Amino acid sequence: MVSLMGLIASAGxxxxxxxxxxxxxxxxxxxxxxxxxxVLAVGIGLAISLPLGVLxxxxxxxxxxxxxxxxxxxxxxxxALLSLAAxxxxxxxxxxxxxALVSYTLLILVRNVVAGLASVPADARDAARGLGYxxxxxxxxxxxxxxxxxxxxxxxxxxxxxxxLVNVTAFIGQGGLGQLIExxxxxxxxxxxxxxxxxxVLLAGVADALIVGLExxxxxxxxxRRVAT
Amino acid sequence: xxxxxxVAHFFATGSNWTGSGGxxxxxxxxxxxxxxxxxxxxxxxxxxxxxxxxxGRGSFVVVNAANAARAVPSFALLTLLAxxxxxxxxxxxxxxxxxxxxxxxxxxxxLTNAYIGVREVxxxxxxxxxxxxxxxxxxxxxxxxxxxxxLLMAGVRTAAVEVVATATLAAYVNFTDLGNYIISxxxxxxxxxxxxxxxxxxxxxLLVDLAMAGAGRLLTPAAVARPARRVPGGGLRGAxx
Numbered sequence: 001m002v003s004l005m006g007l008i009a010s011a012g013x014x015x016x017x018x019x020x021x022x023x024x025x026x027x028x029x030x031x032x033x034x035x036x037x038x039v040l041a042v043g044i045g046l047a048i049s050l051p052l053g054v055l056x057x058x059x060x061x062x063x064x065x066x067x068x069x070x071x072x073x074x075x076x077x078x079x080a081l082l083s084l085a086a087x088x089x090x091x092x093x094x095x096x097x098x099x100a101l102v103s104y105t106l107l108i109l110v111r112n113v114v115a116g117l118a119s120v121p122a123d124a125r126d127a128a129r130g131l132g133y134x135x136x137x138x139x140x141x142x143x144x145x146x147x148x149x150x151x152x153x154x155x156x157x158x159x160x161x162x163x164x165l166v167n168v169t170a171f172i173g174q175g176g177l178g179q180l181i182e183x184x185x186x187x188x189x190x191x192x193x194x195x196x197x198x199x200x201v202l203l204a205g206v207a208d209a210l211i212v213g214l215e216x217x218x219x220x221x222x223x224x225r226r227v228a229t
Numbered sequence: 230x231x232x233x234x235x236v237a238h239f240f241a242t243g244s245n246w247t248g249s250g251g252x253x254x255x256x257x258x259x260x261x262x263x264x265x266x267x268x269x270x271x272x273x274x275x276x277x278x279x280x281x282x283x284x285g286r287g288s289f290v291v292v293n294a295a296n297a298a299r300a301v302p303s304f305a306l307l308t309l310l311a312x313x314x315x316x317x318x319x320x321x322x323x324x325x326x327x328x329x330x331x332x333x334x335x336x337x338x339x340l341t342n343a344y345i346g347v348r349e350v351x352x353x354x355x356x357x358x359x360x361x362x363x364x365x366x367x368x369x370x371x372x373x374x375x376x377x378x379x380l381l382m383a384g385v386r387t388a389a390v391e392v393v394a395t396a397t398l399a400a401y402v403n404f405t406d407l408g409n410y411i412i413s414x415x416x417x418x419x420x421x422x423x424x425x426x427x428x429x430x431x432x433x434x435l436l437v438d439l440a441m442a443g444a445g446r447l448l449t450p451a452a453v454a455r456p457a458r459r460v461p462g463g464g465l466r467g468a469x470x
Binding site for chain 1: 232297299300301302303304305306308309311312390393394395397398401402408411412414415416418420421423424426427428430431434435438
């Protein structure tokens with residue numbers, strides 16, 4: 001990490017260290033806001049997509065409309081989502097930013113919940129039924145644990161995507177690190193933009209690594225199986 | 230006058246379409262910018278990815294570079310480029326900055342999919358082609374590339390949709406495209422303008438997605454077409470309760 005920063009610094013005026021050190025609290029504040037917006041979006045997205053995914057999986061008739069709708073919505077640009085929400089939920093509000101960010105995570109997460117549940121082997125379901133599990137018990141004790149890898153894969157993509165998208169919510173006064181980008185652009189000043197870019201990439205990388213670590217802890221068998229084959 | 234009436238009025242006003250910097254100008258700008266970026270990404274990314282897939286070398290570089298590039302926020306890259314003196318000096322600096330940023334956005338999906346597409350060609354097919362006396366270059370062009378076409382086209386489609394959507398940001402660096410209404414609407418808290426801009430961008434993105442899906446089907450050799458429809462991971466079909 002240090003050598004990466006050094007590399008950019010040696011490229012000349014792209015990064016002015018004196019600004020970074022004098023503005024460090026401001027930078028940390030934006031970084032914190034960035035993390036907050038991301039965690040909130042993925043958290044709410046998860047809370048909505050889990051029941052929605054289960055519903056779409058339990059009621060096969062609902063699956064094509066739910067999965068299809070998420071597919072279509074995924075094509076709608078994030079900035080358009082932001083702009084569609086702004087007139088309704090207020091121009092400079094966290095709510096507007098979250099509406100857009102959460103919608104985006106939904107599109108990724110719902111798909112993965114359904115795919116994860118659908119990928120549970122029929123044998124495992126039969127065995128659970130044979131043991132006398134009720135439908136709810138099957139879901140909680142068998143299907144969910146087995147769907148975890150797919151779910152975590154979805155959370156990974158959703159988190160990394162959201163980290164990038166948060167920058168754009170700077171247009172409505174949110175944006176975390178995105179505010180540094182706006183500042184750098186309006187002042188013709190490289191450093192804030194480079195700081196935002198580097199921290200954004202690092203944040204995505206760290207979040208990704210954390211979720212991969214979580215997967216190793218939660219579903220060690222999935223990892224072992226992959227290594228074995 | 231209700232909100233929807235105002236929206237209807239906005240779209241019914243001729244000068245909003247044909248005026249200087251109007252919807253037509255913006256649409257042309259957005260399509261031009263996107264076309265340049267995607268074409269460049271295909272010209273660079275597809276051969277590079279295919280060659281790497283063919284030779285089997287460089288997979289580590291491809292996968293990691295593509296992942297890292299995806300994490301770079303386009304907004305940061307775009308603004309950073311736009312304030313560089315060398316680009317500011319140009320007459321259409323906004324376009325150049327945006328084209329480079331969109332190119333960077335489009336290359337990873339094209340490159341990775343070309344790589345995986347060629348890489349995943351059945352080794353038996355490759356051996357058969359070699360046994361028929363084809364040279365390595367012929368194997369790549371006449372066997373591997375046609376078989377990789379569905380995946381490559383899927384990568385181009387992803388890239389195109391992402392670029393068309395993200396090109397909206399170019400309005401922020403003073404390039405005239407469909408982002409104009411959105412950026413100025415958000416800044417002035419004009420809900421009608423913001424909404425109309427968003428509708429236009431969303432419609433264009435959906436249209437491009439459909440067009441690319443059609444192009445993908447047309448460019449895919451008929452014999453290869455069927456396996457391509459398989460859902461990746463196989464999760465969403467069958468296996469239902």
